[in-house]
Amino acid sequence: MAGLIIDNVQKSFGQTHILKGIDLEIPDGEFVILVGPSGCGKSTLLNCIAGLEEVTSGRILMGDTDMTHAAPKDRDIAMVFQSYALYPNMNVRKNIAFGLEIRKMPKAEIDEIVNNVAKLLQIENLLDRKPSQLSGGQRQRVAMGRSLARQPEVFLFDEPLSNLDAKLRVEMRTEIKKLHQRLGTTIVYVTHDQIEAMTLADRIAVMKAGHVQQFGTPQQVYDDPANMFVAGFMGSPSMNFLRVEVGQNGDDYHVLIASEGHTYQLPCPKAQGDLSGYVGKDVILGIRPEQLTHVMPHVEEGEFVTKVPVKIEVTEPTGADTLVLTRINDEECECRVHPAEAGQPGEMMDILFNMDKAVFFDIETEDRI
Amino acid sequence: MTKSNRSKGIDYWLPKLVLSPTIAITTVFIYGFIFLTAALSVTDEPLMTIFSLTNPNIDFTFDFVGLDHYVKLFENDRWNGALLNLGIFGVLFIGICMIVGLIFAILLDQNIRAEGALRTIYLYPMAxxxxxxxxxxxxxxxxxxxxxxxxxxxxxxxxxxxxxxDPQMAIYTVVIAGIWQSSGFVMAIFLAGLRGIDTSIIKAAQLDGASLFSVYTRIIIPSMRPVFFSAFVMLAHIAIKSFDLIMALTGGGPGNATDVPAIFMYQFSFTRSQYDMGATSAMIMLMGVAAILIPYLYSELRGEKQ
Known part of the structure; x- marks a missing residue:
């Protein structure tokens, strides 16, 4: 097994720059997820790691070996594709064995590996079927089996779950995580689904327009986003962004919000950013819906919690919680409340603004303050 | 009410009205004549008697002779020579067309520049x-x-x-001309087949360590079996029916060196007036085409049902 170092990798197709200098250092055995919107370059980066695309500049190292210009087959990498990419003319057994046969492994050894992999993924009864006779989830397992059989140094997953239905996707997600815990192999996994990223990753690299915006653990990325893009991309429902004015009371800072004609001061914890340079100016307040709740006595006593009456515009029950859409500073703002506490559209409701985890962004640069 | 009834009537009758002349013509001039040819091949009645509607004493009693004409046909050296030529032509024409077409298709599939122009050039002989x-x-x-x-x-x-x-070699010139004409068409069929293959399959095979050659020989070409089958059927019936190419190129000569069943049939029917032999050879050709097309249509239609 080996770690992976991506050193200032750039990739251009003619005048189109897809990757504009990517630096990632992935220790041995880590599960890293590349996440970002369509066209951010995450799949291109994965293809570069696999050697399917030649990088324009920069280096790719596996362990201590420079693999920048190595052929895909010499990199000891296995990849699972979104479309599964099973060989349609071969049955499942041959699909799994193909890579081993190419490497001229003895027949008996191949049989043993295929049987072990099939047992691990519970596809023993499918070994003699053709890919066209399998369901989406079964194909997914076979595709994973094929990459497992070669026992590669690094696994690459290219949106492996996006062709599955919602229920199966959650099941396979858990299975991939179990598999990683069992094998401990380095995994680089591309997805555009931020829930997948949060649940699976040891670390997440959030990408946008050919740059890595932030590379950190799921909790870091969620609680401590580097900029407005990361904050808005991670989390569902997404973070509320409100344009607010910063005020000062002695040593303490607060931001001002308006709801239904009244103005409220929300005190800001110092740990969440130094607002001293912004007094009297506007900043973007980023606050997640779960920090805006119905009135709960034990929360209400918190130092940075303020009760604000708001007018309910729309309610969206999700079962566990109800999302209440309201208007703060003339911008839409979503709150997450207990279903029993949610009022009807048009009614007023008291919402607790908990600023413990609020984040602030510069209006110009959109970076964290 | 009346108006809607009438327009419904037109909607109902118009397609039938438009199609009926075609159906009538097809029935008489294709299936009717297939039947007459079949009848002619197993009876001993001169063609002109059957068709002379002006003759008041039409004799509709056929002398049924069973398979006599077929036996006679297969004892005819010229017919057997024509069959041998068809065999040589068919095997080489179909085989080389497929190989050349496949190679061109694979080369064109490598994301080369000016692919559209090259494709047109290769397809032009077909026009x-x-x-x-x-x-x-x-x-x-x-x-x-x-x-x-x-x-x-x-x-x-x-x-x-x-x-x-050269009587020994003339049939191979027919093969050359036929391949020149048809291999571009086969290439287009194969190219369409190649384009239908998911590119990530090729990537996966590359990561599995397969060279480009074994990607094609072990994965892509085997998974194009239906395409091969379609190309084979189309080429096979061109080969069996081949007439115009040989008439223009060699006229069946030198001597009878490039005789094929279609030319045999034409010459026996229309220059020698041996209609029984002509009809019998035509039936053999029909059976040959049917033997290729019926399994093909069967598998295609069954595929549609599934």
């Missing part, structure tokens, strides 16, 4: 009729005006290429 192809190749292969003369004129005085007048 010509076999008569034109035959005539052009007759000039090219003619020793006194074509390649042989050209090579001798530029100094290779001992160069000979006279297959077209």
């Amino acid at each position: 010509l009729s076999f008569i034109v192809t035959g005539t052009v190749w007759k000039w090219i292969l003619n020793p006194t005006v074509g390649i042989e003369k050209f090579m001798q004129d530029i100094g290779f005085t001992s160069f000979t290429f006279d297959w077209i007048v």
Whole structure:
């Protein structure tokens, strides 16, 4: 097994720059997820790691070996594709064995590996079927089996779950995580689904327009986003962004919000950013819906919690919680409340603004303050 | 109410009205004549008697002779020569067309520049009729005006290429012309097949360590079996029916060296007036085409149902 170092990798197709200098250092055995919107370059980066695309500049190292210009087959990498990419003319057994046969492994050894992999993924009864006779989830397992059989140094997953239905996707997600815990192999996994990223990753690299915006653990990325893009991309429902004015009371800072004609001061914890340079100016307040709740006595006593009456515009029950859409500073703002506490559209409701985890962004640069 | 009824009536009758002449013509002139040909091949009745509607004493009693004509046909040396020629032509024409077409298709599939232009160039012979192809190749292969003369004129005085007048080799000139005409078409079929293959399959095989050659030989070509089957069927029936190309290129000659069943049938029916032999050979050709097309149609239609 080996770690992976991506050193200032750039990739251009003619005048189109897809990757504009990517630096990632992935220790041995880590599960890293590349996440970002369509066209951010995450799949291109994965293809570069696999050697399917030649990088324009920069280096790719596996362990201590420079693999920048190595052929895909010499990199000891296995990849699972979104479309599964099973060989349609071969049955499942041959699909799994193909890579081993190419490497001229003895027949008996191949049989043993295929049987072990099939047992691990519970596809023993499918070994003699053709890919066209399998369901989406079964194909997914076979595709994973094929990459497992070669026992590669690094696994690459290219949106492996996006062709599955919602229920199966959650099941396979858990299975991939179990598999990683069992094998401990380095995994680089591309997805555009931020829930997948949060649940699976040891670390997440959030990408946008050919740059890595932030590379950190799921909790870091969620609680401590580097900029407005990361904050808005991670989390569902997404973070509320409100344009607010910063005020000062002695040593303490607060931001001002308006709801239904009244103005409220929300005190800001110092740990969440130094607002001293912004007094009297506007900043973007980023606050997640779960920090805006119905009135709960034990929360209400918190130092940075303020009760604000708001007018309910729309309610969206999700079962566990109800999302209440309201208007703060003339911008839409979503709150997450207990279903029993949610009022009807048009009614007023008291919402607790908990600023413990609020984040602030510069209006110009959109970076964290 | 009346109006809507009437328009419904037109909607109902118009398609039937428009299609009925075609159906009538097809029934009489294709299926009717297939039946007459079949009848002619197992009876001993001169064709003109059957058709002379002006003759008041039409004799509708056929002398049924069973398979006599078929036995006679297969005892005919010229027919057996024609069958042998068809065998040589068919195997080489189909085989080489598929190989050439597949190679061109694979080369064109490598994301090369000007692919559209090249595709058109390879497909263009298909736009010509076999008569034109035959005539052009007759000039090219003619020793006194074509390649042989050209090579001798530029100094290779001992160069000979006279297959077209050599009874042993003439059938191979037909193969050359046929391949020139049809391999571009086969290439287009294969190219469409290749384009239908998910590119990530190729990537996956590369990561599995397969070379580009084994990606094609072990994965892509085996998974294009239906495409091969379609190409084979189309080429096979072109081969069995081949008539115009050979008429234009060699006229069946020299001697009978490039005789094929279609030419045999034409000459026995229309220049020798041996209608029984003509009809019998036509039936054999029909059976040959049917033997290829019926399994094909069967598998296609069954595929649609699934």
